[in-house]
Amino acid sequence: MQEESSSQDANIQATNYQLSTPKKEKKQNKTNQSTTIQSPNNNDFYSPKNVNPWKTPKSFLKSNTKQATPEHALQASPYGDRYIPLNVSRNLFNKQIQPFEIEEENVYEELLSENVLEIDENKNVNILNFNKQKVEKLQPNKQQETPKRKIDTQPIKVLDAPGLExxxxxxxxxxxxxxxxxxxxQRCVYLYSVDNQKVFKLAEPLNNQVNSIQYTSLQWNTNGQILGMGSYDGVLRLWDYNKNxxxxxxxxxxxxISTISWANSNIFAFGSKDKTIxxxxxxxxxxxxxxxxxHTQEVCGVTFDGNELQLASGGNDNRVFIWQLRGGNTNTDNQYVSWEIKSHKAAVRALAWNPNSSGILATGGGNxxxxxKIHSSLTNQLITSINCDSQVCKLRFSKIINELVSTxxxxxxxxxxxxxxxxxxxHQLEGHSERVLYLSASxxxxxxxxGSGDETLKFWKVYPSQISNNMSSFLNMCEIR
Structure with missing residues (x-):
């Protein structure tokens, strides 16, 4: 190949320079091929005004042949040079580039994992693994759930009650x-002392009475001094505990007289079969x-609220009355009635006021x-009703916890x-074989x-409060029958 001399082309403009490429040789000499760039001697051609000396001219990029780097480009760059490893440069255009392999362990990372992060070498631990592990948000205001209290399913004491109706x-x-x-x-009233586990029988009011009296309702007043005793013949007697x-x-x-309820230590109400209270x-x-x-039939349940201002009564006529005891005595019918409840379909014997919520009354229907049913006497509305699939005999709200007991x-x-x-x-407690008609609390x-028709009395520990000293001694000395 003959190269044209630069002297003969001195008059040629810079834009008309030519590239000469050597002819192809045999394949074994392919590695010795080179490309020579012929450029004019005009130094203004590579001036900053025309071409950036650190960039390859666009005209060079149009050619598919390999180009040799100009000699002036070998000058030191003011920006420094880039080092590209040979093994990477050979594979830049290879789609299957393998990642680098670290042959030697980093001593610093090893010490960090062992002494700070406490990573076991035998385990694959991903630090900052956000995809698999979700950080739970702190909820300081959320209260922890209180554990459920344990309720004994067996009675703590059983007493025989022969003749319990x-x-x-x-x-x-x-x-x-x-x-x-x-x-x-059996036509007698007995008192069982929890303090000393003694039982004694109340004497009859008249010693010359041949037939004993059958008592149908009993209740102590609020301070435990006077016992109200209603009988089958409609006579009500008062027995004083202190005076015996x-x-x-x-x-x-x-x-x-089917039912008695004390408002305080002096005032009480009783309902009878003659439909009156x-x-x-x-x-x-x-x-x-x-x-x-x-009521149009027998009154079988009465109870005062905690404020002594309202009286609830249930009857065999399936109705419940709320009485407002204000304004003094009157002979006018229904003047004291504030609300009449007709939602039950059977006799209502079970009544209970909630001592923790004003005006809340629970009523239970018969067979x-x-x-x-839960009612509000403040709004005269039914709040809720639940089906128990069983005759409701007695109801009682707890003073310790806002709960309701039903038998x-x-x-x-x-x-x-x-x-x-x-x-x-x-919870539900099972132990009686007959109807649980009677309910009271310590x-x-x-x-x-x-108390049940199976002629037994059973004591159940259901609330978490601590038992008094008298009750504690009573439970320690008693044995299950």
Whole structure:
């Protein structure tokens, strides 16, 4: 190949320079090929005004042949030079580039993993693995769930009660403030002392009486001093615990007294089979204050609220009345009635006011109803109703925890604990073989007492409060029958 001399082309313009490429040789000399760039001697051609000395001219890039680097480009760059390893430069255009392999371990990383991060070499640990591990947000305001309390499924004490009547219209069991349990058995009233585990029988008011009296309702007043005793013949008697004697007698009806409720230590109400409710006060002559009329059949349940201003009554006519005891005595029918509830389909014997919520009343229906209903006497509205699939015999709200206790008859004969206000069943106790008609609680409200037609009394520890010293000694000395 003949190269043209630069002297002969001195008059050629810079833009008309030519490239000469050597002819192809044999394949074995391919590695010795080179490309020579012929450029004019005009130094202005590579001046900064025309071409950047550190960039390859665009005209060079149009050619597919390999180009040799100009000699002036070998000058030292003011920006320094780039080092590209040979093994990388050979594979720049190879799609299957393999990653670098580190042959030697980094001593610093090894010490860091062992002494700071505590990473085991035998385990594959991914630091900052955000995809697999989610960091839980802190919730400082969220309260931890309190563990469920343990409730004994077996009674802590069982007592025989021979002659305990299986009668839906009697209420002959009550645990008083004085720690005495009053119970009616076979036409007699017995008192069981929890303090010393002794039982004694109340003497009859008249020694010359041939036929003993059948008591159908019993209840202590709020301080545990006076016991109200209603009988089958409609006579109500008062027995004084401190004086150990009868202090009064009332003949206000001729039919059985099914229920008694004390508002305080002096005022009480009782309902009878003659459809009336009598309000009485032990401080007035003859004890009678006034009567309430509204039920069309026997009154089988009465109870005062905690404020002593409202009285709830349930009857065999399937109705519940809320009475406002204000304004004094009156002979006008229904003047005291503030609300009449007609939602039950059977006799209503079970009534309970919530001591933790004002105006909340729970009512339970008989065998044809089998429901517990929660009412508000402040708004005169039904709040909720639940089907128990069993006759509701008694209801009682706890003073310790906002819970409701219910006892049942046909057909399950069980005791249930309900959470308020959700009315969610917490637990159920099974142990009686007949209807659980009677329910009362200890003075400290930690233990409930149930009585059944199976002629047994059973003590259940259901609430978390601590038992008093008297109750503790009683439970330690007692044995399961």
């Amino acid at each position: 299986d009668d839906f219209y009697q209420d002959i069991l009550h645990w008083g403030k004085n720690n005495l349990i009053a119970i009616g058995l 004697m009868y202090t009064g007698t009332m003949n206000l009806t001729t039919k059985r 009598n309000i009485c006060d032990v401080r007035v002559p003859n004890y009678s204050v006034f009567q309430l009329y509204g 044809q109803d089998k429901t517990i 049942h008859g046909y057909e399950k004969n069980q005791i249930c604990l309900w959470q308020y206000p959700t009315i969610k069943k917490i 003075p400290d409200d930690s233990t409930i007492l149930t």
